[in-house]
Structures are given as C-alpha cells and as structure tokens.
Amino acid sequence: MNKYRISTPMTVLFLGSGGQKIGQAGEFDYAGYQAIRAFSARKIKTVLVNPNMTAVQTSEGIADATYFLPVTPEFVTGVIEKEKPDSLVICLGGKTAYYCALELERTGILEKYNIQILGTPIETMKTTLCRETFIGTMQESRIPVPESVTVTTPEGALAVTAKTGYPVMVRTDATLNDNAPAVCRNDSELLSFFSDRTEMSDRVTIEEWLGGWKEIELEVLRDAMDNCIVVCSMENLDPVGIHTGDSPIVIPAQTLTDSELQELRRAAFAAVRALNVIGEANLRFAKDPDSAAFRIIEANTSFSRSTALASRASGYQLGHIAAYVALGFSLSEIEHLPAGCGHVCCEPVFDYLMVKVPRWDPWKFAPEDRQLGSVMKSVGQAMAVGKTFCEALQKALRMTGNDIPGLAGHPFTFKDIKEALRNPDHLRLFAVYSALADGWSVDRIYKYTKIDRLYLTTLKEILDIETNLRSLDGPVPADLMRKAKQAGYSDRQIGLCSSLREEQVRALRKELLVRPVVKQLDSRAGMGKNTSNVVYMTYNGATDDTAPLEKGILLPGSGPYHIGSSVEYDWCTVSAAKSLKKSGKIAILVNCNPESLSSDPETADRVYVEEISQERILDIMEAEKPEGIMLSYGGSLTSALALPLSRKGIAVFGTAAENVERVNDRNKFVTL
Known part of the structure; x- marks a missing residue:
C-alpha cells in the first residue's frame, strides 16, 4: 500500500472550476464550500481562486482570501507568490483545476514553492484520464476491463475493426484534452472521428462495444489507512451507450443480486487501492444483464455530478468528509454530521429510493442534437425521494420544470414508437410509457431499449392506475386515490385522468383523509436516533x-439548473437563508437540485427535497405552519406561484403578489 504522508497544512490553496457550462455546474461549488468550511474549522487558512461571482463559495467570509481570477497557471502562480500556500487542493474544481495543477507541476512551480497536494495524488488523476494507463492499471489488479487496442493512425484503426467488427467505442487520450468518447458503427464514422479529434491527441483507444449492458456506478470513500466504504450504488435506467448525465438514475441500485453487488464492491475497492485514492472516487461499471460478467469503464477521482447526487442521496457530506480524509483523518474519526450520530466508517442503509431525472432545454438545440448518446446534452438534473420507484420517478419528472405532469397524462405523441425506442432522445421515457399504453409487451420494449424489465413492469403499474382513473363514472374512491398518490400522481395528474380540476382533487383527497407524511432522509435505516433536518413527503x-x-x-429554490438559470439563484437562496437565521428566524428550504447548496443540510433549519409546485408548497405550509413564504429567490419558477398562493391566504413576504404578477405578465407590464 502506498503511504500518504503530509506536513500539517497552514495555508491551503483551493482551485475552483470557473464558469458554469453543460456538464459542469454547481457540484464543484457545493463540494468546495464544504471543504473550505472544514479546513477553516481546523484553523487552517484558506485561499480560493475562482472567477465565478455567482458561486456561494466565493461569497465574503467563506474563504480567508478569495481571488476572482481565471484558474490558469499564469494567474494562479501570481496568487502563490503572494499568499505562499504550503498545500493545494485540486479535486474540487473538475478538469479546470486539474489541468492548471498539471501545468504548475510540469513547470516546477509546485516544487519551487514547496507545495504539497492534499488528498488523491496528481499521479492518480493522470492515470484515470489516460485511457491506456488506466486500462493497464486495472489489468494489473485483475479487474475486468473492456478489450482495447491503442492505435495512432486511421489505417491502424481500420485494421483493428476489420478483426473486431462494429460497433466500437473510440476514445482519445484525455490527459491533455477533454474529448468525449464516441460510438463508431462503420468505417466512415471511424474516419470522421479521427479527422475531428486527433488534432489534439495522437493516440486513440478502440474498445469493445458494451451497448445494452447495465451501467452501475459506485461512490467510494477511502482513507489513508486503507479503509474503504461504498457510499451508495447508482443504477442508470438506460444501458451503456447513453451518457450517465442524460439517463435517469436510481439510488440504490434495484436490479442487482446481492452477490452481483458484492462482486462490484470488491472490484471498486481493488480499483481505488490500485489508484491510491485518498478521499472519494466514482467508479463506473458495465454489467452484462445475462451473465455474471462485468467491466470497469471509468474512475473519476475528482468531484462530479454523480458525487453530488450520491452525497444528497446518502446524507454523507462528501466535500466535508474528503477534506478531513485529506488531512489524514480515518473514516472512523469523522462524524456523520447530518444524522447526528455515528461515524462515516459505516456504509449507508436506505429505507427510501432516490431518482434523478435530467433537465432538458430541447427547444434551444437543433433537432438533430437531441439524440442521446455518449455526449451529455442535458443541462441540469432534479432529484426526488420516495418509498417506491413509481413515486420518486413521477415526482422527479415534474421537478424538471418543463410543465410535465409526470408519466400519466403526458402531452407527447409519437409517429413511430419503434423508431423512438430504437433511437432515443429526451422523450425516451414517455415513448416507453406510450408503447405500454399501445399494448406493447415488456419483453418487446426491452428488446429495443434494454431498460431492465423490473423498471418496465413498474411503469406498467402507473399505466394501470391511469386506466382505472379514466374509466371512472363518478368521484375517485378513497382506495384508488391513495393508490394513485402512492404511485407519485399529483393532484393535477389525477384531475387530467378524471376530468376534475386540481383544486377539486385536492379538496376531495383531504375529505378522504389522504395526506402526505413527512419523513427524514434516514440512511442509517433506524440504527440510532436520526436528527437529520433533510426531509421529504410521501x-x-x-x-x-x-x-x-x-x-x-419558507424559502423555495429554483429547481434544476437550465439555460438562463444557474448558480445565481442558489447564491440568492443561500444568502437569504443565512440572513434569516442571523436575524433569529427559522429558515425552511425547498429544492430538488442535487448540485445546489440550497439543498444542503447546513444551509437551513429544515430542508425539503421536494417539488416546487403549488400543491407541494401548500402541503409543506400545512405541515410546518410557518409564518409565510419568500418567493423572490427562485427565479420565474417561484415568482409564478406568488399570486396563486396569495389568493389562498398564504403570506407572501417581499414584493406584493399582484406586482410580481404585473412584472411576469407581459401584457400587464406594458399597461403600467
């Protein structure tokens, strides 16, 4: 085992991720914020370089010194010369921070100023980003990997595919660039890949195609004493071939047997040990649905969207934990803060499901750019918690903010269902549901989608409830009302299926005594008293x-990030919550964005992982009985609720609801 030796840090330099972009948003802000606070709690001076003024971590009073400068070697060297840090943290700023640190190491800046890297070594990051080296390292540890060949010329690539056949997965060496892999199905696509990508890298890896295999992610923690735990397992609804950022994800994984999960767990531990990870890592596996075979696909040793999602799902504050691990603490010495009991050396045990669904802005892209593949195209993500897959999935679909009621009652139609299933786009789930409604069997849908039959069967349960609702001649009976709500139906959905208005459905279910209950996010499954302030409704x-x-x-956030709405609303919501707490008021946050700090347990007195809708806001108001609500910090999503909530007698603080409506309604605004 490689030894992890560090000198006690006095001043630590943090490299941020810079501006937001598709595939990189608030997850680095969230992780960096937690880590900076953890170091500050140990009386260690913190210096941050990040030009993103909307990030919460760049707010006054978070780091001891904050530089709004580009995260480039030139500017970071200037900060090093002035602040004289003795340590550097690079795993919280994505590839922006990594490439900067790589150049600082290459030019001798780190050695010149005697700066140590805390946490996972930079050599490990080099290994994970160089495909050939990563494959070799995994093979040395006897971890199954995709069969691969590295070539340097198009002719060499064609010679390989002449033997293997198509399709193949093709990757460039990612050490010096940020190229995504691509699936090539014929010679023309392969040659096109070479002409487009090889200007930045002269080495191309051609790998066996694992399309149709399940994609499983394990979030792992490892300390310097070689203790390892799995924070959670994550199962992509879509098979290998669709980017994990574009696929719904279920936590914990639902379709693996215990022996299959344990096999992946052993492989994950072997991988992080071979890579000498100190902190957290995300391991992605491909699992053959028809046998025990599996392959490790990738390892990510810096924070990512998956890390943020795992942190929210498990309640383990991975930014905070990784900071303490980097300082040399063992997992058994780090307290599990949100739960209020125990330490993080114990693996979480879930009594709930979390489902992540991507947020799309398809109307802002050309139609040909909507096909799902190995390149991420979603712009954000929403997370929902429930006791069943149906409940969490339908909630998550509504949380995306695209005015989607859920699966049942969705407005989409498909001219060719088979084509929609075979070549998926952002409406893939709705195409699957429509196929079920058209009488397709689970096996036939599986043939074209490779979505596990368990999930397809569960979607059929949602359809059966919709069929029963549409066949009613009278009011919705109590048993069907409860069954629909337990399957994630909203009041609006039930109204769409039973020819009732949303207000009528709400009044009817309250009359039938069908109401949601508030549950804590308990990842200890009742082992010890749970004091977590993160809750959900079910x-x-x-x-x-x-x-x-x-x-x-009550402070609702802005939901998932999308084009035109990003970390700025997160900053506003967090700042408002801090101001309320500072003035002695209790702050209750509502948000469904796993990347945002406004869904962090430290931000408010109570945090709801819930929909930002009129129905759910009313439910929370009835459950918590707060003094009122502030709707100014969540953008258009929350401001649209001002007038409807005000008309229902809810105290809306800030700008009068009528004036908010005048600003939002263009016709009313023009008449002012």
Whole structure:
C-alpha cells in the first residue's frame, strides 16, 4: 500500500472550476464550500481562486482570501507568490483545476514553492484520464476491463475493426484534452472521428462495444489507512451507450443480486487501492444483464455530478468528509454530521429510493442534437425521494420544470414508437410509457431499449392506475386515490385522468383523509436516533418523523439548473437563508437540485427535497405552519406561484403578489 504522508497544512490553496457550462455546474461549488468550511474549522487558512461571482463559495467570509481570477497557471502562480500556500487542493474544481495543477507541476512551480497536494495524488488523476494507463492499471489488479487496442493512425484503426467488427467505442487520450468518447458503427464514422479529434491527441483507444449492458456506478470513500466504504450504488435506467448525465438514475441500485453487488464492491475497492485514492472516487461499471460478467469503464477521482447526487442521496457530506480524509483523518474519526450520530466508517442503509431525472432545454438545440448518446446534452438534473420507484420517478419528472405532469397524462405523441425506442432522445421515457399504453409487451420494449424489465413492469403499474382513473363514472374512491398518490400522481395528474380540476382533487383527497407524511432522509435505516433536518413527503407512510416547526419562513429554490438559470439563484437562496437565521428566524428550504447548496443540510433549519409546485408548497405550509413564504429567490419558477398562493391566504413576504404578477405578465407590464 502506498503511504500518504503530509506536513500539517497552514495555508491551503483551493482551485475552483470557473464558469458554469453543460456538464459542469454547481457540484464543484457545493463540494468546495464544504471543504473550505472544514479546513477553516481546523484553523487552517484558506485561499480560493475562482472567477465565478455567482458561486456561494466565493461569497465574503467563506474563504480567508478569495481571488476572482481565471484558474490558469499564469494567474494562479501570481496568487502563490503572494499568499505562499504550503498545500493545494485540486479535486474540487473538475478538469479546470486539474489541468492548471498539471501545468504548475510540469513547470516546477509546485516544487519551487514547496507545495504539497492534499488528498488523491496528481499521479492518480493522470492515470484515470489516460485511457491506456488506466486500462493497464486495472489489468494489473485483475479487474475486468473492456478489450482495447491503442492505435495512432486511421489505417491502424481500420485494421483493428476489420478483426473486431462494429460497433466500437473510440476514445482519445484525455490527459491533455477533454474529448468525449464516441460510438463508431462503420468505417466512415471511424474516419470522421479521427479527422475531428486527433488534432489534439495522437493516440486513440478502440474498445469493445458494451451497448445494452447495465451501467452501475459506485461512490467510494477511502482513507489513508486503507479503509474503504461504498457510499451508495447508482443504477442508470438506460444501458451503456447513453451518457450517465442524460439517463435517469436510481439510488440504490434495484436490479442487482446481492452477490452481483458484492462482486462490484470488491472490484471498486481493488480499483481505488490500485489508484491510491485518498478521499472519494466514482467508479463506473458495465454489467452484462445475462451473465455474471462485468467491466470497469471509468474512475473519476475528482468531484462530479454523480458525487453530488450520491452525497444528497446518502446524507454523507462528501466535500466535508474528503477534506478531513485529506488531512489524514480515518473514516472512523469523522462524524456523520447530518444524522447526528455515528461515524462515516459505516456504509449507508436506505429505507427510501432516490431518482434523478435530467433537465432538458430541447427547444434551444437543433433537432438533430437531441439524440442521446455518449455526449451529455442535458443541462441540469432534479432529484426526488420516495418509498417506491413509481413515486420518486413521477415526482422527479415534474421537478424538471418543463410543465410535465409526470408519466400519466403526458402531452407527447409519437409517429413511430419503434423508431423512438430504437433511437432515443429526451422523450425516451414517455415513448416507453406510450408503447405500454399501445399494448406493447415488456419483453418487446426491452428488446429495443434494454431498460431492465423490473423498471418496465413498474411503469406498467402507473399505466394501470391511469386506466382505472379514466374509466371512472363518478368521484375517485378513497382506495384508488391513495393508490394513485402512492404511485407519485399529483393532484393535477389525477384531475387530467378524471376530468376534475386540481383544486377539486385536492379538496376531495383531504375529505378522504389522504395526506402526505413527512419523513427524514434516514440512511442509517433506524440504527440510532436520526436528527437529520433533510426531509421529504410521501404517501407511503402513516406518521410524520418530525414535529411541525410552527414558525419561520419558507424559502423555495429554483429547481434544476437550465439555460438562463444557474448558480445565481442558489447564491440568492443561500444568502437569504443565512440572513434569516442571523436575524433569529427559522429558515425552511425547498429544492430538488442535487448540485445546489440550497439543498444542503447546513444551509437551513429544515430542508425539503421536494417539488416546487403549488400543491407541494401548500402541503409543506400545512405541515410546518410557518409564518409565510419568500418567493423572490427562485427565479420565474417561484415568482409564478406568488399570486396563486396569495389568493389562498398564504403570506407572501417581499414584493406584493399582484406586482410580481404585473412584472411576469407581459401584457400587464406594458399597461403600467
């Protein structure tokens, strides 16, 4: 085992990720914020370089010194000369921070100023980003990898595919660039890949195609004493071949047997040990659905969207934990803060499901850019928590903010269902549901989508409820109302299926005593007292886990990031919550974005992982009985709720609801 030796840090330099872009948003802000606070708690001076003024971590008072400068070697060297840091943290700024640190190492800046890298060594990051080296390292540890051949010329590539056949997965050496892999199905696509990508790299790896295999991710923690735990397993709904950022994800994985999960767990531990990870890592595996075979696809040793999602799902504050691990603490010495009991050396045990669904802005892209593949195209993500897959999935679909009611009652039509299933785009799930509605069997849908039959069968349960609702001649009976709500149906959905208005459905279910209960996010499955302030609502329960706060202010966030709405609203919401707490008021946050700090347990007195909709806001108001609500910090999503909530007697603080409506309604605004 490689030894991890560091000198006690006095001043630590953090490299941020810079501006937001598709595939890189608030996850680095969230992780960096937690880590900076952890170092500050140990009386270590923190210096941050990040030009993103909308990031919460760049707010006054977070780091001891913040430089709004580009994360480039030239500017970072200037900061090093002035601040004289003795340590550097690079795993919290994505590839922007990594490439900067790589250049600082190459030019001798780190050696000149005697700067140590905390946490996972830079050599490990080099290994994970160089495909040939990574494959070799995994093979040395006897971890199954995709069969691969490295070539340097198009002729060499054609010679390989002449033997292997198509399709193949093709990757360039990612050490010096950020190229995504591509699936090539014929000679023309392969030659096109060479002409487009090889200007930046002269080495191309051709790998066996694992399309149709399940894609499983394991989030792993390892400390310097070689203790390892799996924070959570994550199962992509879509098979290998569709970017994990564009696929719905279920936590924990639902379709693996215990022996299959344990086999992946052993491989993950072997991988992080071979790579000498100190902190967290995300391991991606391909699992053959028809046998015990699996392959490790990738290892990511810096924070990512998956890390943020795993952190939210498990309640393990991975930015905070990784900071303490980098300082030499063992997992058994780090407290599990949100739960209020125990240490993080214990693996989480879930009594709930979390489902992540991508957010799309398809109307801002050309139609040909909407096909799903190995390149990420979604612009954000929403997370939902429930006791069942149906409940969490339908909630997550509504949380994306595209005015989608859920699966049942969706507005989309498909001219050719088979084509929609065979060549998926952002409407893939709705195409699957429509196929079920058209009488397609689960096996036939599986043939074209390779979505596990368990999930397809579960979607059929949602369809059966919709069929029963549409066949009613009278009011919705209590048993069907409860069954629909337990399957994630909203009041609006039930109204769409039963020819009722949303308000009528709400009044009817309250009359039938069908109401949601508040449950804590308990990743210890009842082992010890849970004091977590992160909660969600479900109809699959009988009692509340928490007592009403009966005071305070409700603060809804802005939901998933999308084009035109990013970290700036997160900064506003977090700042408002801090101001409320500073003035002695209780802050209750509502958000569904796993990357945002406004869904972090430290931000508010209570955090709801929930929909930002009129129905759910009313449910929370009834459950918590706060003094009122502030809707100014979540963008258009929350401001649209001002007038409807005000008309229902909810105290809306700030700008009067009528004036908010005048600003949002263009016709009313023009008449001012």
